[in-house]
Amino acid sequence: MTTEVDDLKFRDPEAAEELAADIEAQMARIDEPVEIMHVCGSHEQVIAKFGLRSMLPADLSITMGPGCPVCVTNMPEVDEAVALAEAGKTVATYGDMFRVPGTVKSLADAKSEGASVEVVYSASDAVDLAAENPDEDVVFFATGFETTAAPTAAVLQADPPENFYVLSAHKYVPPAMEVVAEMPDTDVDAFLAAGHAATITGYGLFEEFTDEYDLPVVVGGFEPLDVLYGVRRILEFIEAGESGLDNAYPRGVSREGNVAAMGAIDEVFERTSGEWRGIAEIPEANFVLRDDYAAHSARRQFDVEAVDGAGDPLTEECICGNIMAGTASPKECDLFGEECTPSNPVGACMVSDEGTCKIALEYGGQPDL
């Protein structure tokens, strides 16, 4: 299972320059623009932090797709959580969800107005909160992709207290890749798939995808050289005119993935179609609780009222959805770094550490190898 990337030192500038030179030669041979989409906030952090884009030829672009779970959480889902908090439930959620704007307010706003909102670090902390407060209804606003859906599933399987409920906004990435691949305005030539999500799902599941969409998929790790190696591998496929699948992150990902985690997810959740904020309605990409877990489903047990109010007019100008679909970049947004900043975010892409806008603002993109 060793591949070349295993033999590299992961931040060796010489190795990075060699890889970059290979990539430049590949691009010269391919002789047309190539767009690679990755779907992971951690990839974006590494690419931005180490200035990898500046090492690559101008006609090779790497864009971030729908890889930030907080960013794709739909506004009505935030509204549901806010409504539950305002209805007197204790809402527990991950830190990066806390300040994401809903139609009218965020959970942070609700908390400042007196609602009970707790930031938790893990699903089991939310269960502990319920156990310690048996007189309160504790709703865990559960967000994230496969890597956090598995823990949510695990705590539900472990017989949590009766007053523990889940408001699931968990999402499954592969169908979103399909939707983005099909978008007429998106011109993606290949995907660099996210190593950590694939740790759970295994990379085998992309086989069908590469066949059906005729696009190469390479699973990539999170060190600068991992990313460059993944890019070079993708360009090999493109140069050969193939739509292959490869695992450039064997340290973290196997073909079958984490079978126990996938089993837990399958037992607890089913997948329905749902809106990913600003992108599209995506089929079978939202995890909702199965009937067996209805007793712990916040949506089944509580009436969540629709939000009234028009919301912030600035959010109309937010192009976060286009950014995640790969058709715009943060700098094309008029609000970027002006009205919209990490301390005063307009869109979710500016809230999360994994959000494209926040990363773009933080790192700017200077090389730092």
Place this chain on the structure above:
Amino acid sequence: MCLGVPGEIKEIDGHEAVADFWGVERRVRLDVVGDAVDVGDYILNHAGFAIRKIPDREVEETMAIYESLFGDDVDEALDEIGAPQGADIDLGDEQPAAEPVGESNDD
């Protein structure tokens, strides 16, 4: 939320374990790790759950990668595991409700 962080398992009690992350101990659940895990093994932690046991032969390399990724900024790594700085968590104690560390994650 998306970045996994490697840690060394120090204690195990059923599905619950304590792992060491650069000198900070933190509670980690083993429900979905999918492999038998022993004290001394390294796992990849994701929001309080181990999602993968790191094979022995890959431990050194994995730790080196993370150290280079975080540079000298261990605080950043500790942010990822949601650990309040200087926190020392022991399985024997009653677990306090989580600190709202996420707020500081946002800055």
